[in-house]
Amino acid sequence: DTGVSQDPRHKITKRGQNVTFRCDPISEHNRLYWYRQTLGQGPEFLTYFQNEAQLEKSRLLSDRFSAERPKGSFSTLEIQRTEQGDSAMYLCASSLLWDEQFFGPGTRLTVL
Amino acid sequence: TQLLEQSPQFLSIQEGENLTVYCNSSSVFSSLQWYRQEPGEGPVLLVTVVTGGEVKKLKRLTFQFGDARKDSSLHITAAQPGDTGLYLCAGDDRGSTLGRLYFGRGTQLTVWP
Numbered sequence: 001d002t003g004v005s006q007d008p009r010h011k012i013t014k015r016g017q018n019v020t021f022r023c024d025p026i027s028e029h030n031r032l033y034w035y036r037q038t039l040g041q042g043p044e045f046l047t048y049f050q051n052e053a054q055l056e057k058s059r060l061l062s063d064r065f066s067a068e069r070p071k072g073s074f075s076t077l078e079i080q081r082t083e084q085g086d087s088a089m090y091l092c093a094s095s096l097l098w099d100e101q102f103f104g105p106g107t108r109l110t111v112l
Numbered sequence: 113t114q115l116l117e118q119s120p121q122f123l124s125i126q127e128g129e130n131l132t133v134y135c136n137s138s139s140v141f142s143s144l145q146w147y148r149q150e151p152g153e154g155p156v157l158l159v160t161v162v163t164g165g166e167v168k169k170l171k172r173l174t175f176q177f178g179d180a181r182k183d184s185s186l187h188i189t190a191a192q193p194g195d196t197g198l199y200l201c202a203g204d205d206r207g208s209t210l211g212r213l214y215f216g217r218g219t220q221l222t223v224w225p
Contacts, residue, residue, distance in 0.1 A: 035213075040217065042200050042216050045214075091154050091155070101157075101213060104154050
């Protein structure tokens with residue numbers, strides 16, 4: 001399977017803990033996006049990389065959130081000091097330049 | 113504030129019926145995508161429309177992009193239970209936002225056998 005993969009698929013954590021999610025894009029795709037989706041809403045943009053450079057961040061991405069794509073391949077999204085409001089589905093997508101974005105299966109985060 | 117408004121929010125129909133869902137905005141988009149999402153999974157791309165007035169067909173699904181590139185519709189003919197899912201439209205504004213997608217809230221479609 002050469003689609004976008006995300007790990008873990010589910011994460012349950014206690015408030016105040018740190019969590020890290022991983023996204024592996026389609027291999028030749030140079031753009032990688034992170035989105036967040038809460039119940040009853042469409043995905044909302046968080047941040048975007050072109051190769052290893054983080055080019056845009058949403059105001060939704062507070063200082064507790066950090067994303068990296070160190071070698072221009074996989075990416076990680078870390079949330080520090082999680083809050084209950086962080087509970088959501090975190091989606092990763094990848095694309096070739098201006099082409100369509102293909103999404104991974106998502107990581108469902110539950111903060112207790 | 114949602115840039116893209118989708119209607120209806122929920123749609124429950126019997127197998128064999130036809131339906132249309134709408135995606136409207138006051139903004140112009142470079143392109144518009146339609147995705148379908150199953151519970152607990154990521155969105156799966158169905159189609160991209162780029163040219164104002166464009167119509168694309170995918171088996172029983174017909175997608176149309178408005179002439180002004182601000183709105184779109186999805187028409188399903190003879191719906192089947194396998195069509196059940198959350199249908200999301202997403203706009204791409206390449207001019208100012210380097211390709212980020214703006215999503216609507218989606219239309220939750222349930223097709224009963």
